[in-house]
Amino acid sequence: MESVVIRDGLTYTNGILTEASVLVENGKIAKISKGSIEGDRVIDASGKLVLPGAIDVHAHTHDPGFLYREDFEDASRAALLGGITAYVEMPLVKDIDDGPSFEERKADGARLSYVDFGIHAGFMRAKNYARIGELNKLGLRTFKVFTCRPFQAEDGILIKLLAESESTGSLMLFHSEDEGILSYYSELFAERRDQLCVHEARPAEAEELAISKIGSYSLLTGGHAHIVHLSSALGLEAISRFKGLGADITSETCPHYLIFTRKDAERLGPYAKMAPSLKGQHDVEELWKGLQSGKIEMVTTDHAPGTHEEKDVGYKNPWQAWGGIPGLATMFPLIYTEGFERGRLDVETLVKVTSENAAKRFGMLGKGSISVGNSGDLMIIDRTYERVVDGKELYKVGWSAYDGMKLKGWPQHVLSGGELAVEDWNFVKKGRGKFIELNPPTGKPRVQPQGL
Numbered sequence: 001m002e003s004v005v006i007r008d009g010l011t012y013t014n015g016i017l018t019e020a021s022v023l024v025e026n027g028k029i030a031k032i033s034k035g036s037i038e039g040d041r042v043i044d045a046s047g048k049l050v051l052p053g054a055i056d057v058h059a060h061t062h063d064p065g066f067l068y069r070e071d072f073e074d075a076s077r078a079a080l081l082g083g084i085t086a087y088v089e090m091p092l093v094k095d096i097d098d099g100p101s102f103e104e105r106k107a108d109g110a111r112l113s114y115v116d117f118g119i120h121a122g123f124m125r126a127k128n129y130a131r132i133g134e135l136n137k138l139g140l141r142t143f144k145v146f147t148c149r150p151f152q153a154e155d156g157i158l159i160k161l162l163a164e165s166e167s168t169g170s171l172m173l174f175h176s177e178d179e180g181i182l183s184y185y186s187e188l189f190a191e192r193r194d195q196l197c198v199h200e201a202r203p204a205e206a207e208e209l210a211i212s213k214i215g216s217y218s219l220l221t222g223g224h225a226h227i228v229h230l231s232s233a234l235g236l237e238a239i240s241r242f243k244g245l246g247a248d249i250t251s252e253t254c255p256h257y258l259i260f261t262r263k264d265a266e267r268l269g270p271y272a273k274m275a276p277s278l279k280g281q282h283d284v285e286e287l288w289k290g291l292q293s294g295k296i297e298m299v300t301t302d303h304a305p306g307t308h309e310e311k312d313v314g315y316k317n318p319w320q321a322w323g324g325i326p327g328l329a330t331m332f333p334l335i336y337t338e339g340f341e342r343g344r345l346d347v348e349t350l351v352k353v354t355s356e357n358a359a360k361r362f363g364m365l366g367k368g369s370i371s372v373g374n375s376g377d378l379m380i381i382d383r384t385y386e387r388v389v390d391g392k393e394l395y396k397v398g399w400s401a402y403d404g405m406k407l408k409g410w411p412q413h414v415l416s417g418g419e420l421a422v423e424d425w426n427f428v429k430k431g432r433g434k435f436i437e438l439n440p441p442t443g444k445p446r447v448q449p450q451g452l
């Protein structure tokens with residue numbers, strides 16, 4: 001592999017932007033210095049930002065039943081175009097809850113993914129919760145759990161899962177919405193066909209109530225909880241309350257909850273259907289503040305594309321539309337443009353919420369910062385460049401909910417595993433990524449994976 005020098009950029013290292021050159025050699029960051037460094041290939045980054053590659057710990061990209069939508073290859077190409085150099089695959093429909101299902105997804109990723117990838121187990125519930133210890137030994141230490149349908153774990157199982165997370169040092173990831181509230185409204189609104197019905201059926205109170213339950217169980221058991229795709233100010237208040245009480249609870253939010261409100265749901269119709277639902281402008285502002293204040297640790301995509309066909313049925317009947325949107329290519333440009341360039345996030349927070357904090361919480365060794373010895377995962381941003389989102393260029397499904405929006409923050413160059421992956425905003429990567437074993441630092445000694 002040729003060595004690459006990124007010369008004289010405004011480089012984010014040790015928590016600050018400083019003018020420096022970076023040498024990437026044999027897949028890793030080999031040197032960071034103010035003086036001139038030589039290499040096989042030199043990229044002039046003067047006047048540009050050099051940031052660690054973004055990380056997304058929540059992407060549904062390669063479910064064996066839905067490969068017509070996309071696979072690891074399509075998704076990781078989109079990720080790189082938006083500066084994401086590592087992501088964690090989340091189950092979509094098919095469970096990853098035993099050796100064979102884990103090995104199959106891992107092998108598919110190694111064969112197809114252009115970026116380094118991890119895998120979450122799931123969906124944990126009554127039928128498989130007793131397997132946490134066994135899955136730990138296989139190297140699976142992060143588990144997706146639903147508090148509601150379609151993969152609901154009952155209350156008695158939720159507390160057991162948190163107890164297991166304490167005893168095994170695992171991290172439990174919760175889709176947090178209260179099933180009682182969701183069932184009540186989906187029945188009450190079953191005959192509605194306006195585009196807001198699917199959003200109004202999932203109120204913020206459902207999120208708040210489920211998070212409060214998880215928070216209490218976590219406090220009682222000492223379990224480790226991470227709330228996925230936080231969507232509301234009420235949910236954020238609940239998380240903050242339990243953090244204050246000493247629970248080990250972190251969270252992520254997604255660009256759509258930071259950009260869109262129910263006005264956009266009316267405008268975009270089924271193309272903005274998702275779970276949790278879109279909320280209001282107050283929620284949007286509180287979520288941005290939560291990121292800047294450190295109350296919310298990270299941004300993820302919850303990337304879950306559907307085809308035009310799967311979305312268009314929702315114009316007649318919103319209940320039937322696929323609930324999910326693609327997001328890998330636009331996560332970083334959206335947070336960069338609407339967060340950093342608009343002054344809602346400083347540069348330190350931008351890097352923390354798009355890269356560093358995810359690497360720390362999920363234990364991704366050698367990721368999340370520009371430091372000697374870390375993976376050669378970086379991006380170079382020209383602050384003057386802007387481009388309109390065009391889902392046709394980015395995703396196999398051919399659309400983005402942000403189509404037509406003008407964004408900055410598209411990386412001019414991306415290095416992934418030390419290899420040039422994006423050059424002058426074009427995808428050029430050839431090599432494949434590696435599997436990342438997630439090792440969340442929960443204070444428990446690491447279980448040695450089998451076969452090592």
Ligand SMILES: [Zn+2]
Binds near residue numbers: 058060302304
């Ligand atoms: Zn998801």
